[in-house]
Amino acid sequence: MSDADINLAELSDDDLVAQMHDDLYDGLKEEIIEGVNILLGRGWTPYKVLTIALVEGMRIVGEDFRDGILFVPEVLLSANAMKAGMFILRPLLAETGAPKIGKMVVGTVKGDIHDIGKNLVGMMLEGAGFEVIDLGVNTSVERFLAAIDEHKPEILGMSALLTTTMPYMKVVIQALKDKGIRDDLVVLVGGAPLNEEFAMSVGADAYCRDAAVAVETAQSFMKRRSNQGGLAAPEPA
Numbered sequence: 001m002s003d004a005d006i007n008l009a010e011l012s013d014d015d016l017v018a019q020m021h022d023d024l025y026d027g028l029k030e031e032i033i034e035g036v037n038i039l040l041g042r043g044w045t046p047y048k049v050l051t052i053a054l055v056e057g058m059r060i061v062g063e064d065f066r067d068g069i070l071f072v073p074e075v076l077l078s079a080n081a082m083k084a085g086m087f088i089l090r091p092l093l094a095e096t097g098a099p100k101i102g103k104m105v106v107g108t109v110k111g112d113i114h115d116i117g118k119n120l121v122g123m124m125l126e127g128a129g130f131e132v133i134d135l136g137v138n139t140s141v142e143r144f145l146a147a148i149d150e151h152k153p154e155i156l157g158m159s160a161l162l163t164t165t166m167p168y169m170k171v172v173i174q175a176l177k178d179k180g181i182r183d184d185l186v187v188l189v190g191g192a193p194l195n196e197e198f199a200m201s202v203g204a205d206a207y208c209r210d211a212a213v214a215v216e217t218a219q220s221f222m223k224r225r226s227n228q229g230g231l232a233a234p235e236p237a
């Protein structure tokens, strides 16, 4: 049977998820939209659809990109299909009715155009009750500073997916120090090539290995802030 003959609605949950991984791999946006809607219709939570059907599918794409089996044009199609699925889930994740607990400015650093992970972090934070100001990709230090000035967030989040762009986080943190505002903000960093050690070396407050950890860490900082009337490092997430 060709993919075109498959009726997604007739598949079991497991088969549908496996098919969605294939469809994400093949960059089939319409099929991803249909699959997301079917799973939601079967009572899956938006978070479960996001992590099991979409993020896991993108992980497989990433492996084959790394191994030279997939190339940029194909991965772009996968990314577009992923984003179409995320577009459906975003309002649902934000719909928790959670009271606003803080403000975060987030962006992918200069030179880097990867935004799926950063978007996911933003969506999950919105769902947890944060107001998220998303500066998009390729964000210069000047844009970060201007947004901080304008929005006065408690938290700054930076994302980098390339080993060549992750050092730019240090440039931004140094600029915060130069302006005398470093201690007014919690700086969280994330992205596939980062780790805890790197985060500490650039002077961030915490490394977030995924969106769920970003939410826990941001919540933890906000809790301590309200308990202590200031900022302090949280327990490790």
Ligand code: B1M
Pocket: 055, 058, 059, 061, 062, 063, 065, 066, 067, 072, 073, 075, 076, 079, 111, 112, 113, 114, 115, 116, 117, 118, 120, 121, 156, 157, 158, 159, 160, 161, 162, 163, 164, 188, 189, 190, 191, 192, 193, 208, 209, 210, 211, 212, 214
């Ligand atoms: Co690119 N790419 N890419 N790419 N790409 C990677 C990152 C790479 C690891 C692939 C590989 O070789 N295996 C590799 C980097 C190698 C390296 O630096 N050592 C790579 C490369 C080389 C490139 C190009 C240079 C390729 C080229 O042109 N020859 C080029 C660079 C362009 C540029 O940025 N200047 C490029 C381009 C692209 C596309 C445009 C085709 C596309 C991006 C589309 C888009 O984002 N709109 C793309 C993609 C899709 C990938 C992979 C396959 C997938 C990334 C992704 O979306 N993952 C990626 C392979 C990989 O990472 N394994 C790859 C899914 C996402 C949910 O995970 O982004 O890790 P992630 O986010 C997670 C966590 O990291 C964390 O939470 C997220 C959710 O759980 N997190 C944060 C992320 N940001 C956070 C911020 C926080 C907190 C947590 O703030 C508080």
